[in-house]
Amino acid sequence: MSISSAMKKQFRSIGHGLSPVVTVAGKGLSAGVMAEIERALEDHELIKVKIVVAERESRKAVVQALVNDCKAELIQEIGKVALIYREALKPHPVKSNIR
Numbered sequence: 218m219s220i221s222s223a224m225k226k227q228f229r230s231i232g233h234g235l236s237p238v239v240t241v242a243g244k245g246l247s248a249g250v251m252a253e254i255e256r257a258l259e260d261h262e263l264i265k266v267k268i269v270v271a272e273r274e275s276r277k278a279v280v281q282a283l284v285n286d287c288k289a290e291l292i293q294e295i296g297k298v299a300l301i302y303r304e305a306l307k308p309h310p311v312k313s314n315i316r
Contacts, residue, residue: 220290220302228263228292231314232300237267241279246286254287258303263292263314266299 220228238257241250257264266283270276280299284291289303302315310316 220292225292228302228315229300231263232265232292235263235265235300235314237265237298239264240267240269241283242269245279246282251286254283258287258289258301259305260309260312261314262305262308262316263300263302266301268297268299270297 238261239250239253244250254264254266266280268276268279270279276297277294280291280294283289283299284301287301287303289301291299292302293300305313308316
């Protein structure tokens with residue numbers, strides 16, 4: 218799944234006003250966290266995830282694992298917040314952040 222640079226720019230603009238919906242902390246990408254991220258991606262398509270990991274390399278590894286496991290696209294990563302996108306199978310026009 219590849220997104221054009223114009224779409225990424227639009228998604229970054231939308232993401233600016235979003236708050237993180239999921240926080241990944243000390244236990245990492247547990248089954249519960251992954252289930253919540255999957256639900257949020259299916260509902261909203263574009264979400265922010267807060268990664269509370271102290272070391273930069275570890276944080277980048279968690280973000281990459283998250284994107285790979287969810288089959289999502291990393292739009293932007295600033296500090297401890299990642300903006301990710303995955304198109305929903307059945308998008309809901311009211312819940313979706315991009316529709």
